[in-house]
Amino acid sequence: MAESKDSILKKIGNYIKNIFSKNKKDKYERLEYASQSQLIWYRFKKHKLAAFGLTVLAILYFTSIFAGFVAPYTHVERIGDYKYAPPTEIHMISEENGLRTPFVYSYSKELDPETFQYEYVIDKSTEYSLKLFVESEPYKLLGFIPMEHKLFGTGDKDAPVFLFGTDNLSRDIFSRILIGGRVSLFVGFGGVFLSFIIGSLLGGISGYFGGVIDEIIMRAVELLMSIPKIPLWIAFSAAVPRDWTAVQTYFAITMILALVGWTGLARVVRGKLMSLKNEQFAMAARAAGASDFRIITKHLLPAFISYLVVHLTLAIPGMILGETTLSFLGLGIQPPAVSWGTLLQDAQDLTVLADYPWHLIPTAFVIVTVLMFNFIGDGLRDAADPYSSK
Structure with a gap:
């Protein structure tokens, strides 16, 4: 009877072992025939900080999109006589x-x-x-x-x-943070998209053609990079009419951030294309009759797409900080519209900070958002690096 029991346990153990070995074999077979994007996603999921950052950002974006339902009040609603009410x-x-x-x-x-x-x-x-x-x-x-x-x-x-207290007009700060996140979180996508297009194209043209075109584009890049960002933002935003609607101001800020945010990407793309344009695959495409534009966009830029993806994730926090800075200085989104930058305008008064410190809570949202994007950027960098051991 004992031998029978041992044999049964042995069979069960072998069965479980076969299941795990089969799953492990299937896993390696899937990885063997996986595409580059699938391999990057697999390595990205193993990066714990990146996965955590992606989860936190998903929550922030979800609550901002559906802020009308999640927030108990609107961003302009005055709730009774609760001026500067604590959380x-x-x-x-x-x-x-x-x-x-x-x-x-x-x-x-x-x-x-x-x-x-x-x-x-x-x-x-x-x-x-x-x-x-x-x-x-x-x-x-x-x-x-x-x-x-x-x-x-x-x-x-x-x-x-009032989860985060109220302001000087009896408005709920928690509701205003969620609704303000629609501007602060999404302005980065618009600005990064435009700066990505401008930087990739101009940097690609500069690195591929060289000569006079390269000199003109690079001198323009150096000129823009030599100007301090905040004064340049202020100069551009000062040209935006004060009577524009919130939507018009939003798109104006997006354009401003994009016009001054493409220079770093352009220089990197130029250097990459200068080293790749004489590679065999580029020369083969040129010999096959492909146009210069097609060679740049279909052959050269995809050759270092992993860097471009990482650049996008790291550029979005810069755009968010840019919008926050402009709105904090009173040059961005104007009341009654709201963003995290406009919420921090009250934090300029030291008396308010001393008596009502909950006005600094929007700062925590800005810091967390920037950190989470940086975590995702680190995860993508490690996932896209074929020599990474992680």
């Missing part, structure tokens, strides 16, 4: 009922007899439960989907929820 404390332990579902208390204003200023005091007489999918005023999600619910709230006007 709402969320509780799960009740003095009367012990552990329970998340709830909040309402605020009440009291005059401080020593400073003669109103201070917010928590009123613990009533507990207000936090609910999901609470009813709200009718609105249109993404501009065309009729909705009458928000993601969370108390459903009671006497107990508003």
Whole structure:
């Protein structure tokens, strides 16, 4: 009986071993016949920081796109008389009922007899439960989907929820951050796309043809790179009319960032093409009658596409910081439109920072976004490097 049991266990062990060995063999066979993009994606997924950064950015972009539903208020809505209200404390332990579902208390204003200023005091007489999918005023999600619910709230006007506090006009900072992310997060894509096109084409033309064309383009690049970025941004943005709409200002800022952000890529593309244009595959395409434009775009640029992809991921944070800087200086997005840069304008006042430090919370979103893009860039660089050991 013991031998029978041992044989059964041995068969089970061999069966499990065969399954794992087969899966491992199938995995290696898939990798053996995988394309370059599939190999890059496989190596990218193994990069833990890059995967983490991709997850965090996916959450940020998702909440910004659907900010109308996630944010409990609009970016211009004034909620009662809650000027400079502190962040709402969320509780799960009740003095009367012990552990329970998340709830909040309402605020009440009291005059401080020593400073003669109103201070917010928590009123613990009533507990207000936090609910999901609470009813709200009718609105249109993404501009065309009729909705009458928000993601969370108390459903009671006497107990508003301010996760990040309010500003000097009683507007919810959390809602304004989510809605402002639509501008700050997506301005990078537009600016990077335009700068990528300009830098790739001009750098490709300069490196491929050389001569007078190379001299003209490179002198223009050096001229733009010699000018400090912030004064150049200010000069361009000052030309934008103040009476433009938020959409027009958004596209103007995108163009401004793109016009001054292509120079570094152009120099790298020029150097790469100068070393590749005399390679055998380029000479074969030229002998086959391919046009210069086709050789540049179809043969030479794809030869170092991995670098270009990494450059894109690292250039987006620069564009986000550029928009934040312009809006922070009052030269970008103008109220009532909102971005992370406009939210940080209140942080210029040291008195506000000392008394209401939650106005610095948008800074954390800018820092996290830039860091996550850098993590993704590092992951793509390692994944695209054939000599990387990771």
